Amino acid sequence: MDILGSFSLLLAFLAAVYAIGAGIAGIVARKTLLTKSARNAGMAVFVLVTLAVACLEYYFFTDNFSMAYVAAHSNRSLPFYYKFAALWAGQEGSLLLWTWLLSTYAFFAIFINRNKHPELMPYVGVVLASVQTFFLTLNNFVASPFGLLAGADSAGVMRVSALADGHGLNPLLQYPEMVIHPPMLYLGYTGFTVPFAFALGALLGRYPGEKWIHITRRWTMIAWCFQSVGILLGAHWAYAVLGWGGYWAWDPVENASLLPWITGTAFLHSVMMQEKRGMMKVWNIWLVFTTFMLCILGTMLTRSGIVSSVHAFAQSSIGNWFVGFLALVFIVCCASYWKNRDYLRSDNQLDSLASRESSFLFNNLILLAACFAVLWGTLFPVLSEWVVGNKISVGPPFFNKVNIPIALFLLLLTGVGPLLAWRKTSFDALKRNFAWPLGGGVAAGIVALVFGFRDIYSLICLILGVFVTLTIFSEFFRGARVIAARDGSNLVSAVGELTMRNTRRYGGYVVHFGMVLIFIGIAGVPFNKDIQKEMAIGQTLTIGPYSILCQNFDRVTNGNYDSERATLEVFRNGKSEMMLYPERRFFLASQVTETMVAVQSSPLRDLYIVYAGRSPENGQPVIHAYLNPLVKWIWFGGIVVVLGTGLALLPNRRAALLLRPVSEPSWGDRLPARVSPAGAIARRGEGND
Amino acid sequence: MKVRSKFMVGSAIIVLTLISLAYVGFTQSKTYYHTISELSALHGTSLHQRMRVSGNVRSGTISHVPGAVEFVLTEQGKDLNVSYVGRDPLPDTFKDGAQALVEGKMRSDNRFEAQQVQAKCASKYEAAPGQTPESPQPGQTSNGAGAQSAGS
Numbered sequence: 106m107d108i109l110g111s112f113s114l115l116l117a118f119l120a121a122v123y124a125i126g127a128g129i130a131g132i133v134a135r136k137t138l139l140t141k142s143a144r145n146a147g148m149a150v151f152v153l154v155t156l157a158v159a160c161l162e163y164y165f166f167t168d169n170f171s172m173a174y175v176a177a178h179s180n181r182s183l184p185f186y187y188k189f190a191a192l193w194a195g196q197e198g199s200l201l202l203w204t205w206l207l208s209t210y211a212f213f214a215i216f217i218n219r220n221k222h223p224e225l226m227p228y229v230g231v232v233l234a235s236v237q238t239f240f241l242t243l244n245n246f247v248a249s250p251f252g253l254l255a256g257a258d259s260a261g262v263m264r265v266s267a268l269a270d271g272h273g274l275n276p277l278l279q280y281p282e283m284v285i286h287p288p289m290l291y292l293g294y295t296g297f298t299v300p301f302a303f304a305l306g307a308l309l310g311r312y313p314g315e316k317w318i319h320i321t322r323r324w325t326m327i328a329w330c331f332q333s334v335g336i337l338l339g340a341h342w343a344y345a346v347l348g349w350g351g352y353w354a355w356d357p358v359e360n361a362s363l364l365p366w367i368t369g370t371a372f373l374h375s376v377m378m379q380e381k382r383g384m385m386k387v388w389n390i391w392l393v394f395t396t397f398m399l400c401i402l403g404t405m406l407t408r409s410g411i412v413s414s415v416h417a418f419a420q421s422s423i424g425n426w427f428v429g430f431l432a433l434v435f436i437v438c439c440a441s442y443w444k445n446r447d448y449l450r451s452d453n454q455l456d457s458l459a460s461r462e463s464s465f466l467f468n469n470l471i472l473l474a475a476c477f478a479v480l481w482g483t484l485f486p487v488l489s490e491w492v493v494g495n496k497i498s499v500g501p502p503f504f505n506k507v508n509i510p511i512a513l514f515l516l517l518l519t520g521v522g523p524l525l526a527w528r529k530t531s532f533d534a535l536k537r538n539f540a541w542p543l544g545g546g547v548a549a550g551i552v553a554l555v556f557g558f559r560d561i562y563s564l565i566c567l568i569l570g571v572f573v574t575l576t577i578f579s580e581f582f583r584g585a586r587v588i589a590a591r592d593g594s595n596l597v598s599a600v601g602e603l604t605m606r607n608t609r610r611y612g613g614y615v616v617h618f619g620m621v622l623i624f625i626g627i628a629g630v631p632f633n634k635d636i637q638k639e640m641a642i643g644q645t646l647t648i649g650p651y652s653i654l655c656q657n658f659d660r661v662t663n664g665n666y667d668s669e670r671a672t673l674e675v676f677r678n679g680k681s682e683m684m685l686y687p688e689r690r691f692f693l694a695s696q697v698t699e700t701m702v703a704v705q706s707s708p709l710r711d712l713y714i715v716y717a718g719r720s721p722e723n724g725q726p727v728i729h730a731y732l733n734p735l736v737k738w739i740w741f742g743g744i745v746v747v748l749g750t751g752l753a754l755l756p757n758r759r760a761a762l763l764l765r766p767v768s769e770p771s772w773g774d775r776l777p778a779r780v781s782p783a784g785a786i787a788r789r790g791e792g793n794d
Numbered sequence: 795m796k797v798r799s800k801f802m803v804g805s806a807i808i809v810l811t812l813i814s815l816a817y818v819g820f821t822q823s824k825t826y827y828h829t830i831s832e833l834s835a836l837h838g839t840s841l842h843q844r845m846r847v848s849g850n851v852r853s854g855t856i857s858h859v860p861g862a863v864e865f866v867l868t869e870q871g872k873d874l875n876v877s878y879v880g881r882d883p884l885p886d887t888f889k890d891g892a893q894a895l896v897e898g899k900m901r902s903d904n905r906f907e908a909q910q911v912q913a914k915c916a917s918k919y920e921a922a923p924g925q926t927p928e929s930p931q932p933g934q935t936s937n938g939a940g941a942q943s944a945g946s
Contacts, residue, residue, distance in 0.1 A: 455797050463801060470805055474812050481816075486827065496827035498846070499820055506819030507812055514808075637881060698886040718883040727883055 110160030111251035114201075117153035117208070118241040120146045124234035132227050132310075140227045144215055147230045150237055151212035154205045161198065161250055165191055171267035173252040174198060180273040180694040182664035190284040191274050193291075196408060196423070197250035202288065203404065204240040207295040211237060214299045214324070225317060228306030236298050239430050247423060273694025276666070282342040290335025290362055294400045296328025297365055300372075301397035304390050308441050311448050315380065321393065322376050323754065329369045330750040336362050337743040348700040348715045350635055350731035352739070355504040360483040361403035364476055368396040371472040374465050381527060382462065383452030387442075388469070390449060394438045399476075401431055406483070457529040464522035471511050471518075478507040513565050516624055519617050520573035523580065523610075542579060546572030566628035570621045577614045577621075584611075605758040612753025619749055622742030629710075629735030637729040639720045640671075649732045651712060652676045653685075658726055666690040668701070671716050671726060675705065687716035687728070708741075710734045825897065830872040833900070846897045847874060847906065851913075853890040867894060867906075876906045888913035 124146040131139030161174070165188045170176040178194040179187075193202045211233040218226050244250070256266045277283075300321040307317035339362065344352035353359060372392040378385045409424030442449075455462055481488075482499045489497040524538040550568040558564055581600055589599035604611040638646045640655040647653075657672040668690040675682050688701035705712040713731040720727050826845040828836070833847065849867035856865045863878040876896055878884065888894060888911060896908035 455801060457797055458800050458804070463797075466801065467804070467808075470808065474809065478812070478816055498825050498827065500823035500825060502823035503816065503819035506815045506822075510815065511812065718886065720883075729882075 110157045110164075111245075111249065113153045113156040113160070114241070114249075114251070115245055117150050117157065117204075118238065118245050120149045120153060121234045121238040121241055124150065125231055125238060128227055128231035128234060132231070140230075143227070143234075144219065144230055147215050147234050148212050150234070150241075151208040154201075154208045154241075157244075157251075158192070158201060158205045161192055161201065162189065165189070168271070169267075170269070170271050171254050171265050173254050174250045176254060176268045176271045178271070178274055180271040182694075183271075183274055184665075186284055187274050187279055190278070190287075193287045194274055194278055197244075197248045197252075199287070199291075199408065200240065200243050200248055201250050203291055203295060204237065204244050206288070206291050207237055207240060207298055210295055210299050211302075214302070218320075222312070222316070225303070225306055225310055225312045228310045228312075229302045232302035232305050233298065236302070239426075243423065243426060247426060271694070273665075273692060276690065276692040276695060276697050276699040277346060279665075279692075279699075280342060280346050282338050282345070286335060286338035286342055289331050289338055293328050293330075293332025293335045293362075294365065294404055296324065296331055297369060297396050297400045299324040300328070300393050304393040305438070305441060308390060308445050308448065311445055315383075318376060318379055318389070322373065322380075325369055325372055325376075325393075325396075326750055326754055329366065329373060330747060332362070332366045332369065333743065333746055333750075336366060337740065341740060344736070345702055345704065346699070348702050348717075350633070350713055350715075350729075350733065352736070355479075355482070355501045357483050358407050360479050360504075361406040364403060364480055364483075365396045365399040367472050367476040367479070368392055368399055371469045371476075372396060374472075375469050378462055378465050384455075384462065386449040386451055387446070390442070391438075392469075394434075394442075398431060398434055398438075399480075401427060401434065405431070459525060459530045459535065461522065461525045461527045461530075464518055464525050468515065468518050468522065471514055475508055475511045478511075479504065509562055512624070513562065513569060516566065516569045516573060516621070519620065520569065520576045523614070523617075524576055538576070538579075542572050542575035545575045546570075560631040563628040563631050566624055570625050570628075573621050574618065577618050580614060581611070602758075604752065605755070608755045608757055609753050612749050612751070612755070615749030615752055616746050617749075619742045619745030619747075622738050622745055624742075626735045626738030626740075626742060629733065629738075632734045633731065635729065635731040637717065637727060639723070639725040640728050641725055646728060646730060648712075648730045649710070650677050651682075651730075651732070653714070653728070653730060655726075655728070656684075661688075665694070666692045669716065669726075671728065673703075673714065673728070675712065685712070685714050687714045689716050689718065706737050708735075708737050711736045830867060830869045830874045833874065834872070841900050844897070844899055846895055848893065848895045849874065851888065851890055851892050851894050856890065867896065874906055875904070876908050877901075878908045878911050880909050880911065884911055885913050 124143045126143075127139050127146065128143035130136070131141075131143055161172075163169075164172045164175045165179055166185070168175070168179070168181050174195060174197050175191075178191045178198070183191070192198045214233065215226070215230060218229075254266050254268065255263050258264050303317050303321045303324065306312070307321075336359075339359065340352040343354070343359075344350075372389060375385050375389055375392065379389050405424055405427035409422075409427060455466070457463065482503050486496050486498045489495055520542065521539070526534065546568040549571040550564055553564060553567055558567070581603065582596075584603040585596050585599035588594070588602050589596050592599070592602070594602070634649060636646060636648050638644075640646060642655055642657060645652050645654050652675075654674045654676065655671065656674050659670055659672070661668045661670055668688045670686055670688045673685045673687070675685060683705055685703040685705060687703040689698055690701055691698045700715055700717070703714045711731075711733045713733055715729040715731075717727040717729040719725065824844075826840075826843055828845050828847055830847060830849050833841075847867065849869035852866040852868045852873065856863065858864075861879065863884060865876055865878070867874045867876055878896070879898075892913045895912040896906060897910040897912075898906060898908040901907050
């Protein structure tokens with residue numbers, strides 16, 4: 106049993122190598138049988154890696170402490186869900202998770218398209234297998250998760266040994282989000298491999314037509330969605346666990362996850378220019394390439410410890426492998442672009458500044474600027490050490506200075522862009538579309554100013570947030586009113602009908618709305634308050650409208666940790682509102698103390714209380730209370746973004762209706778009562794985005 | 795061509811604005827990283843810049859004085875006297891022998907005034923099982939594909 110995991114991992118490596126070799130041979134020799142065999146090998150990688158993952162999980166659940174990885178990251182009294190999550194608690198397991206998720210994507214990408222695009226899929230298969238080969242090399246020969254604990258006995262012979270109990274899971278990771286955050290983020294990172302494979306495959310094979318760009322766009326949306334969820338879950342984890350009252354610190358590991366998200370966002374917008382107008386082909390393919398390379402770079406930053414980070418997950422020489430792989434990917438991208446650059450000739454030119462195209466261009470320009478700034482700031486310690494021999498790091502002020510104006514400009518474009526027409530928008534149309542949303546935004550700004558709202562960035566954010574929200578709602582309203590008038594249905598069901606007819610456009614609006622909510626949540630930061638106080642039983646602390654009475658301190662213990670706990674009663678306007686229990690836990694297996702923050706969250710504000718420790722002078726407990734407005738909007742906005750992306754991935758209902766022959770006799774009877782056949786026919790004439 | 799040049803002008807304005815913002819942010823927040831031995835070689839303005847210094851906390855040197863926590867950081871035989879004046883409680887990992895990263899400025903009396911202290915416990919997270927002091931002796935870790943077959 107012990108050997109099964111490492112053996113199937115080795116077989117997976119061989120299968121991936123075979124998939125490359127047979128795939129290339131099949132393309133060159135035009136042998137269908139070879140191509141098919143390569144395809145099957147590509148799918149077999151998934152089965153074999155799955156087996157390896159299952160083995161490692163089995164070792165965790167059976168407390169097999171002769172496995173070095175299990176002994177380092179688990180212990181007997183660890184709850185079962187953390188034993189499950191301990192798979193990705195360390196370097197080796199994280200890389201195995203990467204490989205497994207990648208092979209899952211590769212399997213579905215190949216399986217779904219197994220009978221389609223015979224001119225494109227062999228190339229895609231080779232690219233996918235190549236990326237998998239790199240990661241399987243790491244899994245097998247550089248950072249194997251299946252190492253055994255062994256020691257020399259008295260005769261000098263190496264014997265397998267086992268620990269009585271493991272060292273336990275890093276307490277920072279013992280939090281529900283940690284069960285789901287790494288897989289989500291890795292689903293994002295790995296997911297961008299599929300669009301990369303399709304883009305590179307189409308370029309290499311000079312695949313005719315624009316079909317590949319549709320496939321690429323859909324897969325990018327899936328990866329983008331997971332990346333968004335992963336980033337937000339990471340932010341929420343940092344907020345709920347690290348106990349410093351914030352959720353984003355511009356830490357290298359956080360930045361690393363943001364970079365491919367930014368370029369992915371840029372691609373999802375500029376790809377529309379290629380679909381509708383045949384423009385930006387070179388730009389788009391390089392965006393896909395860049396996104397993939399940033400994913401690899403992000404994985405490298407997270408896994409190698411090249412840039413020191415508070416997350417400090419790993420310190421190892423594995424970075425060299427990633428640098429080599431990145432260089433190889435870059436060379437392959439450049440070479441295939443150079444060889445096939447005539448394949449990417451643009452069909453159209455920019456016609457006017459007041460057009461959808463130019464709003465996308467500015468959107469891309471600004472996103473790339475953000476990406477560059479974040480990348481520059483993240484890698485600056487490394488770069489400055491190379492160039493001037495001095496390690497210089499830049500802090501949050503650098504990132505905020507650049508990215509806040511960028512973010513606000515993007516928010517403006519979110520409102521403006523979708524309402525501009527392709528090619529050219531007339532001044533009248535501009536006035537008609539923007540007059541009252543802009544008026545609403547400015548009115549909200551004036552009201553806020555009157556109520557003493559003085560932070561300039563938050564004020565702009567509020568104005569733009571209201572403006573964008575109003576444009577989105579007016580879009581839904583205008584479309585739904587037309588349908589409601591035509592079908593005689595009510596406005597609410599007309600909104601549903603409208604959305605389902607053009608899921609991509611209206612799903613996109615929902616995503617935009619989710620982003621507005623996130624922006625508003627972030628705009629609450631300048632209004633954060635915090636206070637720190639030594640508290641004895643019976644003492645009170647006041648923050649904002651709350652006063653917090655310290656009722657008791659006690660100790661709780663279980664097999665996993667000992668905990669010191671404060672019992673606090675929160676009063677508001679003299680009335681008792683709730684009890685909060687911030688804790689400090691001392692984890693027995695790892696001998697590490699962590700704080701458990703007590704958060705009382707409401708849409709308006711979070712009351713966030715940390716048991717910060719005991720005062721060094723008199724041993725009294727120190728309570729640190731934060732009042733963070735609007736944080737909940739960020740998490741809620743994230744849910745809206747996911748829902749919107751899901752909507753945008755659904756097929757359009759209109760297309761399904763068109764498939765039915767109009768002359769079918771029973772068609773009218775089967776339609777829901779609210780839809781008249783005349784309306785159904787009429788709707789075919791409507792335009793889409 | 796006219797639209798194209800308009801777009802170029804717009805882009806140039808945006809990019810220049812961002813570059814100047816980046817420059818301001820950079821000068822405000824750049825932090826030098828120095829080792830303790832490098833500090834003695836620094837003089838003039840470079841000594842009074844904001845910087846980060848790392849080292850190990852010398853055992854028995856942590857003392858609490860009103861308004862500050864004082865300790866000695868040591869690295870490769872060189873010592874640095876540090877006064878921590880920040881308002882957050884020190885991390886739990888900050889104890890004798892721990893690896894610490896302090897951020898702040900040198901004072902004129904050759905004391906380092908730290909606003910922030912990060913500390914990493916030596917035996918944390920990624921340590922190989924054999925290295926944790928309180929653990930039973932498991933012998934050495936074999937951690938490569940070649941050694942796996944030995945365990946079957």
